[in-house]
Amino acid sequence: MNETPKKKITPIRVLRRLLLALGLFLLCIIVSVTLPYAFNHPDVSEDFRNWVESADFTNTAPGADRVRLITDNQEALEERIRLISQAEERIIYVTFDFRPDNSGQDVLALLLNAAERGVEVEILIDGMTAYDQLGNTAYFQALAAQPNAEIRHYNAPNFFRPLEVHGRMHDKYVIVDEDFYLLGGRNTYDYFLGSYPTEHPSQDLEVLVWNTAGDDTQGSMAELLDYFGKVWSLETTKPWCDDEALLTRSHVREAAATLAQRYDWLEETYPDAFTAPEDGSDTVEAGAIHLLSNPTCTTVKEPQVLYALTCLLAQGTEEVFIETPYAVCNDVMYDSLTQIARSVPSVTMLVNSVESGDNLMASSDYLRSKGDVIDTGISLWEYSGSLSSHGKCAVIDNDIAILGSFNWDMRAAYLDTELMLVIPSEEFARELKDYELELLTQSLQCVDESRYEVTDGVALPEMGLGKTVLLSILQVLTAPMRYLL
Secondary structure (H helix, E strand, O other): OOOOOOOOOOHHHHHHHHHHHHHHHHHHHHHHOOHHHHHOOOOOOHHHHHHHHHOOOOOOOOOOEEEEEEOOHHHHHHHHHHHHHOOOOEEEEEEOOEOOOHHHHHHHHHHHHHHHOOOEEEEEEEHHHHHHHHOOOHHHHHHHOOOOEEEEEEOOOOOOOOOOOOOOEOOOEEEEOOOEEEEEOOOEOOOOOOOOOOOOOEEOOEEEEEEOOOOOOOHHHHHHHHHHHHHHOOOOEEEOOOOHHHHHOHHHHHHHHHHHHHHHHHHHHOHHHHHOOOOOOOOEEOOOOEEEEOOOOOOOOOOHHHHHHHHHHOOOOOEEEEEOOOEEOOHHHHHHHHHHHHHOOEEEEEEEOOOOOOOHHHHHHHHHHHHHHHOOOOEEEEEOOOOEEOOOEEEEOOOEEEEEOOOEEHHHHHOOEOEEEEEEOHHHHHHHHHHHHHHHOOEEEEOOOOOEOOOOOOOOOOOOHHHHHHHHHHHHHHHHHHHHO
């Protein structure tokens, strides 16, 4: 009997098998962290529907809160300098993205100085961006090593928990001494803070809220502190580099010294921010402010912010303005916009043009789905100014303003933590509306997928060949997983 000769095992054959095994492993990872999210878009619970129905979002009778709109990046940096430098007891600093560039070092220097003078400092950062940006950066280590400071991150990436890997914390707010807080869409780096030279400067929005009651039991401060406590104490919110021994390392001591020098420079550069206390000047009266938030779990979430916004905006009697950097919608979100458009006589949505926007993934999807947005019946405008617009807000008629972190995309609806403040205040709503109307003077109204109404003095910015080609490629690549954008 003839025996079939065995194939000789060669290094090439071993390498091929290893590469095949690695490829299959990577394919399993990709499928496990993408495919489950394609079909899991839950509805909100009956309890949440009842809460929205029973909540009084339109009470404009003056309450404990007063508010001020902040639209300028330099003003946003100086307000952080003022609040943090004069904090006496506690600072809560929450952000989606925190980078050690110029404005990031400014904030780190302020927080380090506060911790050194005895203020309790709690920093909360999204886990994915913490992994990407913090790394072993000595500036963050110098702060984390301080006894009065603690850095935690929400849901660090773990591919062995594929159903949680896309749960991100998109919140951005700063609380100081239970007296003031800032909340909006600004991340902590040069795109959004200060006037430092940067590749993609963005304009953004946030609101300063003054809790005139001065304690944590009244006004919207109580809601925000309660929300922060829930996220801070989650099992998936972990400490980062909580080790005082880091201060024995030379590079960490050098980083701390550099931040101390930067604090001195800030005092010389912005003397008014350090000497003139935040006293609530230029704030205006607000009614009972409500905080809208998504569930804090790291798995797919009920779209609670989306549902509440839809109900609120559909109650407009005259007009609604919506600003979002981009729109990436599923059928539920298109239905929401259709419902709003049918209920309110005038509905305007402002998004970045793909030429102005700096989010290539979202822009590539917008090129494909722009017609679907127009078909909802809203009036769609594209911002065509020199800066990318990062604001997320809405104005209902002339008396309710809504502002925070929620983009009109599926990630914000189903995957991320999100916060929006509902502010019943005629004066504040009028100021926000004026800001939106000014943006419209730098925008073009869409007639259909390719045509625009003529606006004097406004033209689409030029888009380079490289960006054009890249967007065309991304249109194809992102289509199967647009629900993650």
